[in-house]
Amino acid sequence: MSQTSDIQFNGLYAHELTVSRSEQVLLEDAELHLAPSTITYLHGENGAGKTTLMRCLAGLLPADHGEVYWNKLPITHPESNYFQDLIFLAHSLSMKNELSIAENLSFYASLRTKVSLNKQQLQQQISSVLNELGIGGLEDRMFAELSAGQQHKVALARLMLEPAKIWILDEPFVNLDHKTRGWLSEKALAFKQQGGTVLFTSHHHIEELPIDQSVGVEHE
Amino acid sequence: MAKAWRWFHQLGSPKFLFQKTGQWLPWIWAATLILLVVGLYYSLWASPIEVRQGQKHSVRIMYIHVPSAALSMVAYIAMAIAAIVGLVWKMKVAFAVTRSIAPVGAAMTFLALFTGSVWGKPTWGTWWEWDARMTSELLLLFLYLGFIALHASFSDRSKADKASSILAIVGVINIPIIYFSVKWWNTLHQGYSITEKGALNPAFQTPLFIMLAAMYLLFIALVLMRLRAEIILRNQKSRWVAEWALGTSAKGDKS
């Protein structure tokens, strides 16, 4: 019923999107365009529905009405490849307490890439990313043994280990020290330069990260 | 065909369904009451009893028992069909239908079990027998209660609707499997069989059919009443509900 041809935008495009949570309409007939090579800042009060909107854009939450398109195709269309191109980092870190850092990270990396990865190469990659994040040498520690800040860094390391074209990040800067904030901003900018699309939420303004678009969600 | 589709879509509109059922309900209730009175008169007083064959008055319980047992199954299937409609065509009213059927269906199942038990005491000398049909009915009651319990344990209604609809569909796939398993198990243990040969007697047929029709109508009437309450509850924020509640919109509004 929905026509696929009327969307002429590359990147992520939400058309006439209506989203609700627990029967409360959070967004009605919204249009949203996240073009390639842009960084979008999503802001709004607590409970205004930032997370709900992100989950909807990530395809986890069905929209009441409207459709989300990825490169002109609905995200659920098998040829849109949306889910291969997307990394969605949610509030929950999605890591197993019973696994080590390296095991957690290589699990997601090997799920993502269809070709069987060279194991050694992957381990090397993991080590170097962890080094950059200042938690080098902790690869074999259990995830549960890390501090909250360190755990958060592990989740961020996924961004460097899995190939993607769009990042949807829910509160990525929370719990981060100054240095890691800089690291993440730098990586996001580099990702943007390569044609990547970034959508993120944050409580505060992030000075390090120049944004191209700012979207607000408001309470009624 | 096109007309049928339009009607299907109109039924999907809560307001349309609410108004239509409001128009139908008095007629359905009237027919139910007439049939119930006639049927109960026939079955409790006017129908013959073959005392020579050792039949007792307790056989009259069958006139309630058979329709309620038939309805308990039919209701579950109807609930599963509504669940499929809701999940596949994303028709929200269908979820309200499943929610409306469940308690009435559970009540019918309970009625079937209860009447079966009351009938069993003078006939078999026991309140409960692990007869194939009674056991299946008991499991069916558990399926209904599971559906109601699952629906009640979500805070988010749309999740509750979808999850319990999946359960209804899984349940309906399992009903025949459960029935045949229990039947096989029962013959293995050589229990009683309640095939009621007397029920085929034409003198029994007429009151039975009247009671069947009456109970079906009663079921429909009860479900529609619940459905109307459910529609109001689910659309409490819409304007038409407010207008209806304040009485500003006339009955059978054409807009």
Added chain:
Amino acid sequence: MIMTLLRRELKVARRNWIGLAIPLLFFIIVVSLFPFAVSPDAPVLQQLAPGVIWVAALLSMLLSLEQFYRSDYQDGALEQLLLMSSPTMVAASKILAHWLLTGLPLVILSPLLGVLMQINHGVEHSTHTWVLMLSLVLGTPTLCLLGAVGMSLTLAASRNGLLVSILIIPLYVPVLIFGASTVTASLENMRYNGELAILGAFLLITLVFAPFASGRALKISVG
């Protein structure tokens, strides 16, 4: 997908073995209660054995369901899996892993319970034990598959724990009937092929619809 997930599940299980051991211990302890409650007489126990062992297996499978999707749901791994693969695939992999970690150990432990319940009383061969194991091999995956559906439906529900038991115990009844009667038939020196075939048929039927239904339910729970 399946292999990667399987490897991860096994690793997690190895480090969290106590969670998996408890349902198995429960399985053994429940069965060992019967001689105290009924009678230690070998013929009596032998007659009760199929039913007791099967009911205990069923309850143990119910207990272990709590380990199924719950932790993946709580730490957010489930939604990541759903993003990377089709819901049916996620459900199928999880079910396979879960059966390997709970159903299979149960099958392996069952001869021990056969001994406790004197299943081979009065015979020289061990056919009854083999039949018991075979019935569990065919029956427990079905319990696992149906349990997966129940578990994925109740993930987002506020009250759980016992809720999932209420939902799926009626669905478990056919498996229980044929599982126990397979063993009974063997004890009575009758043919049990028919019962085994029906257990197999149940497995095939649930194999067709349960991963799909569970996958749909996972989407709903996560959404």
